Amino acid sequence: MRRRKGLVGVIVLLTLTLLLSACGNNNNGSNNTGDSSSGNAPANNDSQNAADGQPKDGGSLIIAVGADPVVLNPNYAGDRVSLTIDQALYAPLFQVDNGKKTFYLADSLELSADKLTYTLKLKDGLTWHDGEKLTADDVVFTIDKILDEKQNSFLRGNFIINGKPIQAVKVDDLTVEFKLPQVAPAFEATLVQVSPIPKHIFENEADIEKSTKNAAPVGSGAFKFKEYKTGEYVTLDRFDNYFGGKPHLDSITYRIAKDTNAANLALQNGEINVKYLDPQDVSTIQATNNFDIQPYSEGRLSYLLFNENSDRGALAKKEVRQALSYALNREELITTAYVSGDYADPAKSILASDNLYFDNDVPSFDNDAAKAKEMLQAAGASNLKLRFITSSGNKAQEAIALYVQQKLKEVGVTVEINALDASAYGTKFSDLKATDFELAAGGYIMGYDPDAYSILYTTGGDANYFHYSNKEVDALFQQGAAEGDATKRGEIYKKLQELAAEDAPVYPIAYTKTIVAIDKKYGGLDQAILKPVVIFEDPSKLYVK
Amino acid sequence: MRRLIIRRLLQTIPMIFFVSLVCFALVKAAPGDPVKTFLPPNIHQADIERIRHNLGLDQPAYVQYAKWLKESLSGNLGYSLVNHMPVTKQILDRLPATAGLMGAAIALAVLLAIPLGLAAGSNRNKWVDKLVNLFAYIGISVPLFWLAILFVYFFSIKMHWLPSLGMHTIGKKGAIDVIKHGILPCSVLAISFLSSYVRYIRSGTISQLKEDYVQIQYAFGSGKRTILFRHVMKHVLLPIITLLGMSMGELVTGAIVTETVFSWPGIGSLGMTAVRGLDYPVILGITLFSSLLLIIGNLLADILYGFADPRIKTTR
Secondary structure (H helix, E strand, C coil): CHHHHHHHHHHHHHHHHHHHHHHHHHHHHHHCCCCHHHHCCHHHCHHHHCCCCCCCCCCEEEEEECCCCCCCCCCCCCCHHHHHHHHHHCCCCEEEECCEEEECCEEEEEECCCCCEEEEEECCCCECCCCCECCHHHHHHHHHHHHCCCCCCCCHHHHEECCEECEEEEEECCEEEEECCCCCCCHHHHHHCCCCCCHHHHCCCCCHHHCHHHHCCCCCCCEEEEEEECCCEEEEEECCCCCCCCCCCCEEEEEECCCHHHHHHHHHCCCCCEEECCHHHHHHHHHCCCEEEEEEEEEEEEEEEECCCCCCCCCCCHHHHHHHHHHCCHHHHHHHHHCCHHHEEECCCCCCCCCCCCCCCCCCCCCCHHHHHHHHHHCCCCCCEEEEEEECCCHHHHHHHHHHHHHHHHCCCEEEEEEECHHHHHHHHCCCCCCCCCEEEEEEECCCCHHHHHHHHCCCCCCCCCCCCCHHHHHHHHHHHHCCCHHHHHHHHHHHHHHHHHHCCEEEEEEEEEEEEEECCEECHHHHCEECCCEECCHHHCEEC | CHHHHHHHHHHHHHHHHHHHHHHHHHHHHCCCCHHHHHCCCCCCHHHHHHHHHHCCCCCCHHHHHHHHHHHHHCCCCCECCCCCCEHHHHHHHHHHHHHHHHHHHHHHHHHHHHHHHHHHHHCCCCHHHHHHHHHHHHHHHCCHHHHHHHHHHHHHHHCCCCCCCCCCCCCCCCHHHHHHHHHHHHHHHHHHHHHHHHHHHHHHHHHHHCCHHHHHHHHHCCCHHHHHHHHHHHHHHHHHHHHHHHCHHHHHHCCHHHHHHCCCCCHHHHHHHHHHCCCHHHHHHHHHHHHHHHHHHHHHHHHHHHHHCHHHHHHC
């Protein structure tokens, strides 16, 4: 009996040590930066010695995505995952980076003298993945289907200008003319979003979105569809006839990894090669020394929303909004919400930093609590009580809300935080009739043309959640949309940004960055171009070092 | 017996109808708009209205339900609002992954729980009992996602024994590959089931050992082991049949947490996505499947009970 008791002790001790040591190791992995052996994937080491000069052919890449793609058809893709995969699967006509065009399927895009007709020339000898020719017919078909009311493409609104649709007309096999109802320089930014879909595949489908043919998509991009295992991964293989030259990699797999912590472990284990990182995870991944950590602008403005329409009427006065802005400190807010200034640039303009006419040299109200109090008093708005809605579980929003609550308390404003479930939050936030909150934290990605912002800031705009209204701004948006001359257009939007900044319909916080970790064994990142939402603009340029 | 089965099967029809109605009402009562959850936020109001109309979401809720019911009665559970794939196909695609994982985990848990529970119950307050109890308490109280991450960290990252996510190595097929991927999620689930099963069996054993028939067997000179395995076990396993019947529903709904951490392509993660997107056809489809299995599981359990315990059959 006594011996047995000893045995119990030994076993209990053993189990406890095992459990404890397991916990201890876990902590090491996430905090202690020195333990480099833990992150090394066994299979990855042999390639490290290879010469890093010339791109080599072969090899594969695994990119982590957070969910199943909704639909692998660019006319319907609105979610991040579908857009990412479609970028490799379907080539776009052209892309724009920092105002510079890169042509993909298109060879050129010319504007007529009256600025009402765009002539698009396709490259010669383009083919779909199944070998069929890609011609002007496909482009026209794609635009027609976007415009078709029975099809559920949400791009449609962009192809309607002042109630009239844009017309796409085939001139010859390689030429398409787009006829606009009025001068609209923003049309280029609309066309950027289009990747043609194959007419010969979808011609006879009544409802393209529901078509079973989306399950085995035929595209024109650098990689062609190979396999989709639902809930697991999508694999694409190299497309040898890619017009941009044969891609270096043999295949790209998009692996669905739903849990961020587990996915970070898989990244360290070599089961994933490319993954988005949250700012707080950067140091852990960096410590393994196996990854390129790349923060890049995602063309997004993160802002604090002032609901002018709230039933308490508190924020209808511009002076009150300015005063609240004075009470906050942008730098502090950025560190609170985004860990470090490395991952977000301070914002003053309502246009995001990727915009053609972006100008951050505008009035801003920041970090002056004394002035804030003074202005609130002058506006007769002392003892304000404001409601701040957040989407529960959204770390950045929660951090912003708590910070704002703290800072506004210092100027005598009470903030009550209401955390809502994600879809309830989304609905309330975007409900133009909602009057039961004053503050919220939001963000938007609107693309590089400023005209897209008109739905946010014109009186009664579809996405004017601030209920901002300034006749002058409305007029400037209308002028800007129809102004063909780039210099004049620039002046219009410069003035607009200044006016809007002065009115403070939002408190611009930051132009946030996306952070991706890319396994160091891959090269060609500069040519592949890191891009918001889709990660790589042209994955054909990636290679294994 | 046959009448019993038929009666029970007939009872399921109103039950399923009721379940679908309540479930639909709950989804509709939830704040949020399915269209807005899958469309990018910066699109034109007219596009939102048009798409909502095309999906029939602008009709009153009872019309939507009636439409869904009509379609379901013809055997087709409708299309997802988000990805527009048929719901039945989506569920069937993911059923093997979930059923396989849950089946294996439950089987493993039962097989381990029986000897452990019997050993603990028959050695009450001795070291075996204390050890088994300790493990059961740990198993019950440890959060699953934490245990899962711990397993991944230890067995995948440190030891490189097993893959950390998914069900297949990319491009590979075959049972061995699937089993290799399944070991970690299966063990995590088995630990959580095991812990509660063990406690049932242990307490069952303790109460059975006090029964008169055990004393009589002792009086007849039977050994402890014979009594335990030949007589006590039979009684102790009865509640386990009920437990198993109840877990039939889980065969379909799966273990959302475990499936998410291991990116296991099962129904749990499908359901999670559907709930987030207020995708009512998918939510209803999964609920129907799992309630149907739950009802069938309970029926089977009752029938088996009749065989295992003749006392019950006579009282019906």
